[in-house]
Amino acid sequence: MKRISIILILCMSTLLSGCIFKDLKEELAEFDQNYVIAGKISNHEQATGPVLVILYSHLEAKRTAQQIVFTEATGDFSFLVHPGRYSLAAFSDANSNMAWDMGEFAGRYGAPDEIAIPSQTDAGLSNDGNVTGLEMDLKPPGETLTDFPSLDDTSLFEAKSLVRLGTIAKLEDTIFVQENGSLGYWKPATFLKKLGFGIYFLEPFDPEKIPVLFVHGAVGTPIGFSPMVEAMDRDQFQPWFFYYPSGVRLTSVSTALNETVVMLRDTYHFNKLLVTAHSMGGLVSRAFIKEYARTGNPADINLFVSISTPWGGSYMAAKGAKKAPVAVPSWHDMDPDSDFLQDLYTTPLPMGVSHHLFFGFKGDCSLFMANNDGTVELESELDYRAQREARTTTGLNEDHMSILASNELIDEYNRLLNSLVEKSDR
Incomplete structure (x- = not known):
């Protein structure tokens, strides 16, 4: 060493x-342009199988899946992001096929709510712009969520928070x-x-x-x-x-x-x-x-x-x-x-x-x-x-x-x- x-x-x-x-x-x-978005799946223990969290970026009217991670054993998740606008969704992958299927627990942060990370120039921040402590619940099967991204794009998958x-x-x-x-x-x-x-x-x-x-x-x-x-x-x-x-x-x-x-x-x-x-x-x-x-x-x-x-x-x-x-x-x-x-x-x-x-x-x-x-x-x-x-x-x-x-x-x-x-x- x-x-x-x-x-x-x-x-x-x-x-x-x-x-x-x-x-x-x-x-x-x-x-200096890196920030953290972090939170916890409150009821992750009720879900069957590993829980995946999807980070979407919002650019103009388009929403695009940017990163996908498994939660930690504690139910916590975190992403490293640049300034921008984001939203979150999650699901439990009960059959381990790396895709959301009807019958699996799923949920979003908010309705979904938008998460804004302003740049230091815009907000006068000094790496204080992290957004942490977010909480998400996974809802039982029954609610139809049709716009989860395909996980065929392995470049999105980070595996670990x-x-x-x-x-x-x-x-x-x-x-x-x-x-x-x-x-x-x-x-x-x-x-x-x-x-x-x-x-x-x-x-x-x-x-x-x-x-x-x-x-x-x-x-x-x-x-x-x-x-x-x-x-x-x-x-x-x-x-x-x-x-x-x-x-x-x-x-x-x-x-x-x-x-x-x-x-x-x-x-x-x-x-x-x-x-x-x-x-x-x-x-x-x-x-x-x-x-x-x-x-x-x-x-x-x-x-x-x-x-x-x-x-x-x-x-x-x-x-x-x-x-x-x-x-x-x-x-x-x-x-x-x-x-x-x-x-x-x-x-x-x-x-x-x-x-x-x-x-x-x-x-x-x-x-x-x-x-x-x-x-x-x-x-x-x-x-x-x-x-x-x-x-x-x-x-x-x-x-x-x-x-x-x-x-x-x-x-x-x-x-x-x-x-x-x-x-x-x-």
Whole structure:
């Protein structure tokens, strides 16, 4: 896996500034024109067979099917769209023939109601134009709906919604390859169109097991946590993975994580969640934990483990944000003086959250960084604001990536997890 500090150093060179930053500029322009339409089929459990949701675009007097997706197991659906006018319909495909037939549950959003997504120019929006929280009911057979599109046009079919809510996968699946981690950093719009984002499960939800949420860092994917997951007691814990484009602004990422966890909680009603994060994922996780508590959510997050997190930001990211022809959006939040980092420490972690901070110190000699783990400077890993709230601070002779496979880390991590089970059994 490429180290983010090396990437930043390379990006400052004139050799790469032409091609990489030209592509990045185009990506960010595309990203700024992306919005989300999302909702839920309220009575999806009553339907027989998988539920498909159809997004229609409206241009002048013509209505055209644009995208078709299956709902998530939770009944939720989501689409990535450009500014325009849209409407929604859905049906349960009881006979799995990929077409609506008489006798199958079906419905529309509204009468149907039109959903308008204005452009930023028209509405002065700053990616606030998302339309979420829509609710649709599927009506029992009997109502004739004759204008569902043929699903022969496979280009319309996306299979998965934009937001993944407990999609079951394996860590060795191609979706988690390192190339996609880099894609999410340099081409976030392409990442979203290709992969979406959200929380993945390795197995169906089990109310008897405690969820452990893993959050990767910049250029990362969930596969980096494989050694920790392999050593985990899977009879007691169920690993979940937040997968997202790591080049996006961190406030947006943490908000998306919060909303995704809330949707899963509303479906599965879990009352305990443990959080484990690597690198920049620790910053995302701390912001999420604070927002989750602030919105009054009842799930008890009582363990937060951060590994090699740049708690004080990155001076290299700050330089990149100021001097590069086009900045990766997350560089702005990694600036030690950024509003994001300052706000991160304005209030402490919620009561009851036990934070355990791990850091590596097996770094490289570098003209660009002080003492480091090969990617993050120790000064940032050991920022006093994070240390003063940590229950424990543990240093290991590992670099930024090898620490995830460290026997010492894994042993201590499992001890922390198992101690929670022992306390709950008392």
